[in-house]
Amino acid sequence: MTSPAKPVRTVRCPQCGKNVEWTPASTYRPFCSARCRQLDLGAWASESYRVPTSPPDTEDTPPG
Structure with a gap:
């Protein structure tokens, strides 16, 4: 008996x-x-594909 393709x-x-x-x-x-x-x-090599990101949060950056 053969099985269906x-x-x-x-x-x-x-x-x-x-x-x-x-x-x-x-x-x-x-x-x-x-x-x-x-x-x-x-x-890919020319970096045409990009992952969208948001700008860094300025409150989280340490001073100086």
């Missing part, structure tokens, strides 16, 4: 939004291609 999981490429199958054959997962992977790496 599992559906292939897909994710969106973080760079371009294209659907990518999450399988070992998808070499660049979660990216769709080497180009999208390189673009994302370049964005």
